[in-house]
Amino acid sequence: MGEVSQPRIVVVGGGTAGWMTAAALARFCVPKFSVTLVESDEIGIVGVGEATIPSIRDFNSALGINEAEFLAATGATYKLGIAFEGWGRPNESYVHAFGLVGSALGVVPFHQYWLRGRQLGISKPLGHYVLHTIAIAGNRFAHVERPAGSPLPPMPYAFHFDASLYARFLRGFAEQRGVVRQEGRIVSIERNGENGDVSAVLLANGTRVAGDLFIDCSGFRGLLIEQELEAGFEDWSQWLQCDRAVAVPCARVEPLMPLTRSIAREAGWQWRIPLQHRIGNGHVFSSRRISEDEATAQLLANLDGEPMADPRTIRFKTGRRRKTWVRNVVAIGLSSGFIEPLESTSIHLIQTGINRLLELLPAAEITDAAREDYNQRSAFEMERVRDFIILHYHANQREGEPFWDELRTMEVPEELKHKMDLFQAIGRVSPSFDELFDSRAWVQVMIGQNVIPESYNPVADLLPEPRLREFLEGLERSHVQEVSRMPDHGEFVAKFGPMN
Numbered sequence: 001m002g003e004v005s006q007p008r009i010v011v012v013g014g015g016t017a018g019w020m021t022a023a024a025l026a027r028f029c030v031p032k033f034s035v036t037l038v039e040s041d042e043i044g045i046v047g048v049g050e051a052t053i054p055s056i057r058d059f060n061s062a063l064g065i066n067e068a069e070f071l072a073a074t075g076a077t078y079k080l081g082i083a084f085e086g087w088g089r090p091n092e093s094y095v096h097a098f099g100l101v102g103s104a105l106g107v108v109p110f111h112q113y114w115l116r117g118r119q120l121g122i123s124k125p126l127g128h129y130v131l132h133t134i135a136i137a138g139n140r141f142a143h144v145e146r147p148a149g150s151p152l153p154p155m156p157y158a159f160h161f162d163a164s165l166y167a168r169f170l171r172g173f174a175e176q177r178g179v180v181r182q183e184g185r186i187v188s189i190e191r192n193g194e195n196g197d198v199s200a201v202l203l204a205n206g207t208r209v210a211g212d213l214f215i216d217c218s219g220f221r222g223l224l225i226e227q228e229l230e231a232g233f234e235d236w237s238q239w240l241q242c243d244r245a246v247a248v249p250c251a252r253v254e255p256l257m258p259l260t261r262s263i264a265r266e267a268g269w270q271w272r273i274p275l276q277h278r279i280g281n282g283h284v285f286s287s288r289r290i291s292e293d294e295a296t297a298q299l300l301a302n303l304d305g306e307p308m309a310d311p312r313t314i315r316f317k318t319g320r321r322r323k324t325w326v327r328n329v330v331a332i333g334l335s336s337g338f339i340e341p342l343e344s345t346s347i348h349l350i351q352t353g354i355n356r357l358l359e360l361l362p363a364a365e366i367t368d369a370a371r372e373d374y375n376q377r378s379a380f381e382m383e384r385v386r387d388f389i390i391l392h393y394h395a396n397q398r399e400g401e402p403f404w405d406e407l408r409t410m411e412v413p414e415e416l417k418h419k420m421d422l423f424q425a426i427g428r429v430s431p432s433f434d435e436l437f438d439s440r441a442w443v444q445v446m447i448g449q450n451v452i453p454e455s456y457n458p459v460a461d462l463l464p465e466p467r468l469r470e471f472l473e474g475l476e477r478s479h480v481q482e483v484s485r486m487p488d489h490g491e492f493v494a495k496f497g498p499m500n
């Protein structure tokens with residue numbers, strides 16, 4: 001890139017990944033770099049992807065996006081967590097909420113005291129000590145600011161939004177800041193005869209778009225990274241067996257809940273995502289176990305409102321591209337790999353891909369060290385997310401159901417086995433600091449699915465029983481009081497960021 005005065009970055013694809021990348025480049029790299037985005041209206045975008053995790057707010061705020069404007073432009077609602085229904089035993093449910101689980105009580109984590117209380121018969125289900133879970137139960141939401149050093153838990157939150165509207169919103173942002181959009185279908189790719197780099201993409205209408213660095217955001221097909229550069233694919237379907245999703249929006253019903261629902265089904269699970277203008281629904285399933293027709297019928301039989309479109313099936317393969325940066329091509333989004341949306345991680349992975357790219361953006365030549373660093377970190381991140389998703393399937397007690405029986409009894413990746421064994425024995429969770437899901441997430445899912453440690457940390461015994469009882473009761477009471485002062489989620493959204 002050194003010889004070119006204004007290095008040229010070409011983003012291939014205009015779905016969520018393409019426009020998030022282009023918007024970030026517009027904010028941080030234009031005019032030092034020129035940025036062109038190529039997308040094809042004829043091919044379109046995958047168009048699902050409506051639930052996020054709190055890190056999305058970091059992305060929006062890095063771009064300087066106003067939250068109320070964003071809500072209004074994308075039909076967004078707030079999200080405080082995910083309810084998992086029937087993932088442990090068929091009639092049980094729990095919430096994986098964002099934010100703190102319990103509160104600091106002593107030397108060991110809160111859940112160790114909770115486990116002791118459970119043994120004494122004084123602990124209620126874990127969610128009674130989680131502010132978000134209590135807010136979810138009452139459909140409440142507020143922006144809660146805490147002064148520095150406050151003992152009270154912070155209140156992180158995420159959004160549900162319309163993915164197509166978000167892409168449109170970011171397109172406006174990027175184009176205003178100098179990104180050039182080129183409409184057209186790419187029909188061939190030109191390579192540099194000397195070093196094998198991609199030098200240009202050629203469109204059906206004869207246009208040639210040349211670049212120095214290409215970001216492949218072309219979706220599942222991986223136009224550059226796979227079809228041209230053959231990066232290879234690591235298949236994870238032995239653990240994550242779902243390979244299809246059927247999606248259908250339905251009319252919105254009250255109340256507007258600040259959570260995503262994930263409901264276990266015979267051979268997969270159903271999502272329910274509330275937006276301002278509709279509810280997004282989908283059924284993720286294993287085609288080895290049920291047909292598309294059966295999956296569609298199960299979905300349509302379980303909608304809250306009237307369907308607003310015909311159901312649409314999306315086929316996918318779970319796994320990751322062996323290399324996400326090859327030569328002068330970096331894959332971001334579905335082109336880099338896919339893990340089903342059980343914990344709403346794909347948009348987050350787009351974001352971290354963009355962050356890594358910005359950190360390593362070549363001022364001159366792309367070095368092997370930069371590529372290696374990018375590839376290693378992408379692989380680590382996706383593998384750890386994969387293990388967390390496998391946990392949900394593996395720790396089920398849906399006995400007598402073939403799909404679930406197979407997943408409960410399968411061999412899981414070594415690292416996951418270690419985490420589960422350690423928790424089962426002494427209640428310790430040990431994700432490394434750079435994993436996406438920290439111990440609060442692991443604890444909520446494991447306890448929620450009845451992975452209960454055989455013993456707790458004896459340090460928790462140092463707290464006298466009356467003091468523990470008082471603490472647990474006081475914590476729940478203070479959360480309930482705080483939530484009672486929050487407005488209804490639907491009313492909050494209608495006031496703060498009603499849809500345009």
Ligand code: FAD
Pocket residue numbers: 012013014015016017018038039040041043044045046047048049050051052163184185186187217218219220221223245282314316332333334335341344345346347348350
């Ligand atoms: P796409 O949306 O497929 O975009 C590809 C782009 O490339 C399009 O613009 C297309 O026109 C262009 N293109 C392709 N080929 C060519 C060509 N030859 N010439 C020109 N242009 C071309 N993520 C979450 O975070 N939360 C969720 O709840 C969630 N739910 C999901 C549910 C399902 C069933 C699926 C499949 C995914 C879900 N995701 C979710 C993931 C999320 O949808 C994607 O991460 C996100 O939309 C990114 O897609 P993309 O931009 O990589 O690809």
